[in-house]
Amino acid sequence: MTDTPSTPAPNLTTNSADMTSHYIHWFRNSAPYINTHRGKTFVIMFGGEAVNHENFSTLIHDFALLHSLGIKLVLVHGARPQIDKNLQDANINTPLHNDIRITPRDAMPYILEAVGAIRLQIEAQLSMGLSNSPMYGSRIDAVSGNFVTARPYGVRDGVDYQMTGEVRAIDVDAIKNNLVHNHMVILGSMGYSATGEVFNLLAEDVALNAAVALNADKLIFLGSDSGIEIDGRLQSDMIPNEVDRFLRGKDINREIHYFLQCASEACRHGVHRTHIISYAEDGALLEELFTRDGSGTLISHDPYEEIRRASIDDVVGLLELLTPLEDQGILVHRSKERLEQDIEHYAVIERDGMILGCAALYPLDDRSAEVASVAVHPEYRNGSRGADLLAFLEQQARSHGRYKLFALTTRTAHWFVEHGFSEVSADTLPEARYQTYQNGRNSKVFAKDL
Numbered sequence: 001m002t003d004t005p006s007t008p009a010p011n012l013t014t015n016s017a018d019m020t021s022h023y024i025h026w027f028r029n030s031a032p033y034i035n036t037h038r039g040k041t042f043v044i045m046f047g048g049e050a051v052n053h054e055n056f057s058t059l060i061h062d063f064a065l066l067h068s069l070g071i072k073l074v075l076v077h078g079a080r081p082q083i084d085k086n087l088q089d090a091n092i093n094t095p096l097h098n099d100i101r102i103t104p105r106d107a108m109p110y111i112l113e114a115v116g117a118i119r120l121q122i123e124a125q126l127s128m129g130l131s132n133s134p135m136y137g138s139r140i141d142a143v144s145g146n147f148v149t150a151r152p153y154g155v156r157d158g159v160d161y162q163m164t165g166e167v168r169a170i171d172v173d174a175i176k177n178n179l180v181h182n183h184m185v186i187l188g189s190m191g192y193s194a195t196g197e198v199f200n201l202l203a204e205d206v207a208l209n210a211a212v213a214l215n216a217d218k219l220i221f222l223g224s225d226s227g228i229e230i231d232g233r234l235q236s237d238m239i240p241n242e243v244d245r246f247l248r249g250k251d252i253n254r255e256i257h258y259f260l261q262c263a264s265e266a267c268r269h270g271v272h273r274t275h276i277i278s279y280a281e282d283g284a285l286l287e288e289l290f291t292r293d294g295s296g297t298l299i300s301h302d303p304y305e306e307i308r309r310a311s312i313d314d315v316v317g318l319l320e321l322l323t324p325l326e327d328q329g330i331l332v333h334r335s336k337e338r339l340e341q342d343i344e345h346y347a348v349i350e351r352d353g354m355i356l357g358c359a360a361l362y363p364l365d366d367r368s369a370e371v372a373s374v375a376v377h378p379e380y381r382n383g384s385r386g387a388d389l390l391a392f393l394e395q396q397a398r399s400h401g402r403y404k405l406f407a408l409t410t411r412t413a414h415w416f417v418e419h420g421f422s423e424v425s426a427d428t429l430p431e432a433r434y435q436t437y438q439n440g441r442n443s444k445v446f447a448k449d450l
């Protein structure tokens, strides 16, 4: 036996082989995400409410897990409820104007105390390595420091915000240097000015600026809701224009408002993916990052699903999609080598690194081409993906001056007919293709003029 930790892993002994195979299946399905995320930089922001929540220690374990999978993490924490409590106890009034706290100088010690206490709590929890906890064996060096430079928020609408500040600069080199050395960086809602003063900042503002300055791969907001709901339905993805439209609506809570404003701004400044996820739901962060459909809302510039020409890196994903259909005799078998040779002919639909669908276009002669290997992942059928792939190939064919398409199929005849193909005699195929057809599976031949 190897020297294994005495903790993690689901209980595989009490449950049946089903449970084991479910676990193995899940683990295999996570592998592409593990590879995709390794070495990437994620900025994760959560407020003081998350720190107070009973799920927080689980979240810390999840941060540790991400760290051990090679993800570079910058954690940004707020402290609003803790600051409110300290100020209330000290009988200090810090009014809000336009939802932003006006920070009198005499409030600063109480604010610093609240922010510092949270930082210490996070550091302590990250240091936990008990053999009966999921943190066993994970040595994490968490660092914090004067990475954020601030300037006063100033006087606006005649209101002096005093020690409330805004981010002026992020010390990118210092943060990157720590990330490269495998440290987790913790930023609080505080910034230091060139004059040696400390300013009270919005944690969302710190997170946004850090993500943009670091050119982070993801900005993740952990909030009290699962994500963005419209008409009672959770939106799994939104683009910045949809976000802007949503923000023009009424009754949007403060947290969501800030998250969305930052998400939209992040997208416009080169951070392509912002996620809004619940801190209260056990496992929501991992579900969002390691499953195809996620748990919250992704705000992204890229269309969530992209149709594009395939590259050699897609071969493994293509094999996963095509092999079961080949085994059922629905598609003709193509070896890995053949796929690699033919890869330039394929188009794929990709979602977050997973191949959901594919189709190939093989030139037959100067004027015609053959559509082949049209396949959509069984869980994603009936969503027009097949039709979209076909439209993509038709566009490609036209742009190469090929105005006649052929398709050979044994079981999908009606689908092609519904997409404008008609059955034709096999001898209408260009000569070379007709020769190979005769040795084939007696497929029906369909053609479409573009």
Ligand SMILES: CC(C)(COP(=O)(O)OP(=O)(O)OC[C@H]1O[C@@H](n2cnc3c(N)ncnc32)[C@H](O)[C@@H]1OP(=O)(O)O)[C@@H](O)C(=O)NCCC(=O)NCCS
Binding pocket: 325, 330, 371, 372, 373, 374, 375, 376, 377, 380, 381, 382, 383, 384, 385, 386, 387, 388, 408, 409, 411, 412, 413, 414, 415
């Ligand atoms: C054919 C296939 C690519 C369609 O993908 P899709 O994303 O579900 O396609 P769309 O959403 O554009 O079309 C769905 C429609 O096609 C119909 N359809 C799916 N497979 C069909 C088939 N074999 N025969 C006839 N119609 C079919 C569906 O019933 C649905 O019709 P509806 O909207 O009236 O209910 C997909 O079903 C698949 O991968 N099949 C297995 C592989 C295959 O047969 N490939 C074709 C050989 S080249």
